[in-house]
Structures are given as structure tokens and as C-alpha cells.
Amino acid sequence: MPPIRNRAAVPEQLGFAGMPERLFVCTPSKLGAYLDCPRRYRYSYVDRPSPPKGPPWAHNSLGASVHTAMKNWYALPVERRERDAVPKLLKSTWVREGYRDVELERAAYKRALGWLDTYTATLDPADEPLGVERVVAAKTSVLALNGRADRIDGRMGEEGPEAVIVDYKTGRTGLDADDARGSHALALYAYAAQRVFRRPCYRVELHHLPTGTVAAHEHTEESLARQVRRAEETAADIMAAEKAVAAGGDADEAFPTNPGSLCAWCDFRKSCPAGAGVTGKEPWAAVEHLGADS
Numbered sequence: 313m314p315p316i317r318n319r320a321a322v323p324e325q326l327g328f329a330g331m332p333e334r335l336f337v338c339t340p341s342k343l344g345a346y347l348d349c350p351r352r353y354r355y356s357y358v359d360r361p362s363p364p365k366g367p368p369w370a371h372n373s374l375g376a377s378v379h380t381a382m383k384n385w386y387a388l389p390v391e392r393r394e395r396d397a398v399p400k401l402l403k404s405t406w407v408r409e410g411y412r413d414v415e416l417e418r419a420a421y422k423r424a425l426g427w428l429d430t431y432t433a434t435l436d437p438a439d440e441p442l443g444v445e446r447v448v449a450a451k452t453s454v455l456a457l458n459g460r461a462d463r464i465d466g467r468m469g470e471e472g473p474e475a476v477i478v479d480y481k482t483g484r485t486g487l488d489a490d491d492a493r494g495s496h497a498l499a500l501y502a503y504a505a506q507r508v509f510r511r512p513c514y515r516v517e518l519h520h521l522p523t524g525t526v527a528a529h530e531h532t533e534e535s536l537a538r539q540v541r542r543a544e545e546t547a548a549d550i551m552a553a554e555k556a557v558a559a560g561g562d563a564d565e566a567f568p569t570n571p572g573s574l575c576a577w578c579d580f581r582k583s584c585p586a587g588a589g590v591t592g593k594e595p596w597a598a599v600e601h602l603g604a605d606s
């Protein structure tokens with residue numbers, strides 16, 4: 313196996329006094345990975361080659377299948393956005409990886425079909441979102457932020473047209489307004505969408521397809537600014553860790569482990585000293601209930 317090298321050990325740009333710092337290019341999920349566990353961030357984004365990952369997760373396959381089916385729903389001409397279209401959409405985008413067996417995979421497929429059937433029935437086929445799986449980007453003095461929002465709706469607010477961030481969720485448990493309020497990713501999408509679409513974007517919504525519920529939060533200019541500041545602070549921490557490694561520091565110290573409940577779900581558990589002793593979840597653990605309840 314070729315030796316692992318740290319990308320951070322290779323300076324990408326020389327700095328000069330008075331020269332602005334290079335912007336930190338990131339997505340909300342990259343920042344979230346560091347907040348969850350700096351070591352996992354290092355394994356994902358710094359070490360090259362990355363340590364080997366565990367097998368694919370069934371819940372990721374399920375989420376990807378449903379998200380792509382929703383994307384393709386909006387790609388259909390308006391007159392074909394009917395409930396009859398759903399089975400074909402899901403079948404053509406179905407990802408099979410990670411399930412324990414065909415029986416569990418079939419149960420998950422059946423369940424996903426039901427979610428999509430119920431959810432699409434609530435949509436007005438004539439609605440054209442501002443964006444579907446749309447990349448939005450924005451710069452601050454520290455960040456070059458970009459990310460792909462599941463859907464960005466154009467709606468009429470009290471003071472005129474506005475943009476609304478919509479994120480589909482397929483996990484077991486329902487979500488509430490606190491989840492919508494606390495989501496850094498949704499806030500950063502809203503911040504970027506305001507700039508891309510040049511219209512207000514304060515409302516963020518989590519659409520939980522298994523329960524058909526919507527958890528929403530209305531941000532303010534201040535709350536978005538707070539989330540951006542927090543993202544900038546995280547970026548500053550990451551850049552400081554990368555600089556420490558580039559200056560010859562210990563990469564394990566610069567990117568410490570953060571052992572906890574996430575270790576059992578971590579792709580890099582077998583490469584990590586803190587995770588190696590943890591019993592990992594089976595790849596289908598998060599969707600097993602779909603088989604039991606069907």
C-alpha cells in the first residue's frame with residue numbers, strides 16, 4: 313500500500329505579508345464532518361490515499377434512491393407528474409447496496425414507494441421549484457461555500473417572492489422545528505440561496521417522507537449571520553490544524569479523535585485507534601425496522 317500523505321503537508325500557495333488568506337473551500341457536510349470528529353474529517357479530506365472505508369450502508373442507498381426519484385419527478389414534464397409515474401422513477405434509481413438480504417431490500421423498496429406515493433400526492437405538479445438538487449455558492453471573507461440543496465422553492469411571502477430551502481429526510485424518526493433551526497447545512501444553503509437568487513431566503517424545511525411531516529424554521533438575518541460565523545470559526549480551526557501538520561506537527565494531535573456513539577456508524581472505524589474496539593453497526597441496521605414492520 314502506498315504511504316499515506318497529508319494533503320495539508322503540501323502548501324498550495326505561498327503567503328506574503330499583507331496578502332489575504334486563501335478562502336477555505338467547503339460544503340456544509342465537510343464542516344459537519346469536522347464538528348462531528350476531527351479525525352474522521354482527516355481520514356475523509358486530508359489523508360491521501362484515504363484509509364479504506366467500511367461497506368456501503370443500506371440507509372444511504374435508501375436515501376439516495378428516494379432523493380434521485382424526487383429529482384427525476386421534477387425533471388418530468390408537468391403533465392407526467394402523476395402518481396403512476398412514481399414506481400418507474402423509484403425502480404430506475406433504486407440502489408441495492410447494503411441490505412442484509414433481498415427480503416429486507418424488497419421491504420424497504422415497498423416502503424419507499426409508499427412514502428413517495430403519499431408525498432408526491434401532496435405536491436402541485438405545476439409548481440416549478442427555483443432549483444432541484446441545485447448547487448448554491450457564496451463567499452465570505454473566510455469561506456468559499458458551496459452545497460447542493462435538495463430543493464429550493466420559490467414562494468410568495470408577505471413581502472414578495474422568497475426562496476425556501478427544502479431538505480428530504482428518510483430516517484426512522486420524525487423531526488421537529490428544533491432540528492430545522494439547528495441544521496447548519498440548511499442555514500448555510502439559505503445564506504447562499506439569498507445571494508444566488510437575489511431574493512430573501514429565511515425559511516428552511518425538513519420534509520420527513522416516512523411520516524409526511526414538515527419541520528420548519530424561519531431564520532432571521534442575525535441567525536443566518538450566526539451560523540455563518542460558526543462555519544467560519546470551524547473553517548479557521550480546520551485551517552489551523554492543517555497548518556500545524558504542514559509545519560511538521562503531529563497529525564494525530566492536530567486532528568484528535570472524538571469517540572462517541574457515532575463511532576459505531578463510522579466508515580473509518582477499523583483504521584481509527586478510538587473506533588477499533590467499538591462494535592460496528594451492521595450496514596442494514598438503520599433500515600432493519602422496515603422489514604420487521606412490513
Ligand code: SF4
Binds near residue numbers: 569570571584
Ligand atoms: S471511529 Fe469514532 S473517533 Fe474514530 S474517526 Fe470515526 S467517529 Fe472519529
